[in-house]
Amino acid sequence: MAVTMSQRTSEHLRAVVDMGSNGIRFSISSLQPPTARIMPTLYQQRVGISLYDAQYSATGERQPLDDQTIAAVISSFQQFKLTCKDFGVPEGHVTVLATEATRTAQNSDDFRKQIKETTGWTVTMLPKxxxxxxxxxxxxxxxxxxxxxxxxxxxxxxxxxxxxxxxxxxxxxxxxxxxxxxxxxxxxxxxxxxxxxxxxxxxxxxxxxxxxxxxxxxxxxxxxxxxxxxxxxxxxxxxxxxxxxxxxxxxxxxxxxxxxxxxxxxxxxxxxxxxxxxxxxxxxxxxxxxxxxxxxxxxxxxxxxxxxxxxxxxxxxxxxxxxxxxxxxxxxxxxxxxYLFSKLSPEVCSQHPLVVATEPYDSPHSSRAIADLLLAALPTKPADAAQDDYRSVFTTEFLDAFANLMYYHSSHSRDLQSSSALRSTTSGVLAGVHGVFHENRTLLALLLCSRWGGDVPPSDEKFKHNLEKLVASPWTLWWINYVGAVASLIASVYPAGTADHNKGRVQIKASWAKDEKQRPLLAVAVAFGSGVDAQCFSKELQSIEKVGKKKRWIGGRDGLGYKVDVRADAGTV
Missing domain, CATH: 3.30.420.150 (Exopolyphosphatase. Domain 2)
Structure with a gap:
């Protein structure tokens, strides 16, 4: 589960004041493992004090920072000092950074001295x-x-x-x-x-x-x-x-x-x-x-x-x-x-933000096995006629992140699962994650939606359609529908995720073949373990095969997609 506010320890909290030219930004972030890479923000506020404009008179002449501006800055600092106390930020974990406007102010020394005297915080001047x-x-x-x-x-x-x-x-x-x-x-x-x-x-x-x-x-x-x-x-x-x-x-x-x-x-x-x-x-x-x-x-x-x-x-x-x-x-x-990123170790900096952001929701830490099943459902070699590079889209990191969130919306009612999943990367659980491409937000939202069936209420249809229009290739949209259907099968076989006691319930292997007209055919072999009744998952198996029906291709019968042939065997794992 995610680390809640009450579970965060004060030793990992960092308060930063970014005193820029156009405004002053106050923030409190957590560098607590395992989410340090995305530097979760617990509090942020911007005060619209322009230290640049304050240094020019109405006639355009350069002038020192006036007492009114300095008083407004100090007042905002004092309020933030109270906020830091509310969050439990240690006194030594507050950093004040100043840039061009403070650096070039005619009375910069006096300005910074007043901040020090009233708050106890030393202003760190950043050279150019x-x-x-x-x-x-x-x-x-x-x-x-x-x-x-x-x-x-x-x-x-x-x-x-x-x-x-x-x-x-x-x-x-x-x-x-x-x-x-x-x-x-x-x-x-x-x-x-x-x-x-x-x-x-x-x-x-x-x-x-x-x-x-x-x-x-x-x-x-x-x-x-x-x-x-x-x-x-x-x-x-x-x-x-x-x-x-x-x-x-x-x-x-x-x-x-x-x-x-x-x-x-x-x-x-x-x-x-x-x-x-x-x-x-x-x-x-x-x-x-x-x-x-x-x-x-x-x-x-x-x-x-x-x-x-x-x-x-x-x-x-x-x-x-x-x-x-x-x-x-x-x-x-x-x-x-x-400033915060430079305080992290190189190993932490190299972590993939999307994986880090979703790992707290991987319970009971089964996503690696699930991601392997998803990867096995993607053929290792493209079909002769394939014009899409699906392997470059569904990377290991991306599938890891998807697997981490596959069960997140299980507690929602059926009416909400697809639409909540669709908005998870823009206004839901991943909305505030730092470090993610728009392309990944789009693909993950659509894939999570597909995992829950893909049907959304009329209020979300336009939103879903606009996300789909951001996807670079229509081939990718077809693969999203396919992987989402496979994920639904996996989640049905493992309703609580994988664990030591239930591994081996299902294996999946996909490969390319040819249909009777020598067109590419995606052959999916699903093998169930001993004691698992394949009939219990006939609906999920049919859903995978339906993705290959021409009427479900991207663009309809004359659009893009592949025929899918699913073969299920019981007791063969």
Whole structure:
């Protein structure tokens, strides 16, 4: 079972204050095993105090942080100190991190001194390079694997770096210098752009930004591995983090071909190059969101929408300054996540977030045997006519995560099982998990839904259809229906999971054959153990075979799918 709040021990709690340029983020996380890799958040709050804006007068002149702003910051710190006490966070487990706006404030020393005197907390100033390194680690925490360029867009500055984190590796590779920091944050660029438009120097500003980005890229000495991958795949993947870029990502989600976009979290969202660089379309959407009679865009505040022109300016500059970008991937991880992730061991960092998140629900720790049964139901070699690569989709890690959650909705009524499973990765048990691709959220939700029969009420039909439209290949949708049916059989044979006393009740073996017209045929051999009556599972066996009926193919009789032949034998295991 999952570790509850009362079961968490204080020694594993970590409180972090991320004092950025656009706002201050307070959080309390747990690094308690076995879920340390996903750094569960117990509390989080953002206070909208812009330390960057507070340093400029109405006339645009630079000024020290005023007493009112400092008082508001200290008040929020004192409230968080009480919150830490409520959660039982040890005093030595509170870390205050400050970045560009605090670093460059004219009265930074006095500001930090007042925080120390009133709260007892020392403000840790992150130098430019270290800020980039911590931000890069935040990106590394955001996904199971990363290989490409990284940009973190804050309020006062932006950092450029590269990152390599293989799924099966215990290490994270990045430049020795961490990252190159440039003074082109979302708030800073907004101010610079207004001045440039007033003075007629927009083209000069663009050249300045392009030159800085080009020099930053050249200084990073991007390794050959990334260059080779870019040549092979048609360009680099650019990983984006920071509030400015996240706002851009939410606008792209609002304009996605699948509307409404079914996954609300920005972390793991992917956009193609052409969509990312379509600045006119994004600016138009943001402008409409600022109109009084519009409802706005989900998770895009008026402040973020107002910064879209500056971000668009930066995006245009990036397109010309950086090498070919194939796609962008948005990441939620920032300074807070990077700081916590850097405290974990390499072995923990290498764990797959989806497996870690679902392991607490593996009871009685039987998922490994169940995952092996599921894997055995997938043929080891593709059919001659198969055009899909199902083995790359249903990986060992993915099947482990699925097996961990196969019984989670058993306590729900039959009316709720499919729909609750369908929403488990977006608003259910896995909604808050850090480090998961949108593709995995989509596939796992659909597979869990299929495991419970796949029928959802009318209120969830549109949501399910939109998730299905996110799946890259219709072949994958067919395999989801097939694996879900196999999982239903396994769960019926092992209603409480596998254990030492009941292993060997069933074995499954799938292979490719040919039907009478020499078309691919998926042959599934199911062998039941001694004492197990195969007749008790005739409904589940028929469900597997029905997946192969043409009327159940993806797209109907003229669509995509395979004929399935199920042979069951009793007492042969």
């Amino acid at each position: 390079e270290e800020e980039g390194r911590v931000g890069a680690m935040g990106v590394a925490s955001s996904l199971p694997e990363i290989s490409g360029l990284v940009m973190d867009l804050g309020g006062g500055s932006t950092q450029l770096s590269w990152l390599i984190k293989h799924r099966d590796s215990t290490g994270v590779s990045m430049p020795d210098k961490g990252a190159v920091s440039m003074p082109y944050g979302a708030a800073a660029m907004s101010r610079r752009l207004v001045e440039a438009e007033k003075n007629g120097t927009v083209s000069g500003l663009k050249k300045e930004v392009q030159k800085a980005v080009q020099e930053a890229y050249e200084s990073l000495e991007v390794p050959k591995e990334l260059h080779d991958n870019a040549r092979k795949n048609g360009g680099f993947t650019l990983y984006l983090s920071g509030g400015g870029f996240r706002g851009w990502g939410y606008v792209l989600m609002s304009k996605h071909r699948v509307t409404p976009y079914p996954i609300p979290v920005i972390n793991g969202f992917k956009a193609a190059r052409k969509d990312f660089l379509d600045t006119k379309e994004v600016m138009h959407a943001a402008a409409k969101a600022l109109e009084e009679d519009q409802d706005g865009i989900f998770r895009v505040s008026e402040r973020r929408a107002g910064q879209v022109p500056a971000v668009a300016f930066l995006v245009n500059a990036l397109a010309e300054a950086l090498p070919q970008i194939k796609e962008v991937r948005f990441c939620q991880g920032g300074v807070r996540e990077g």
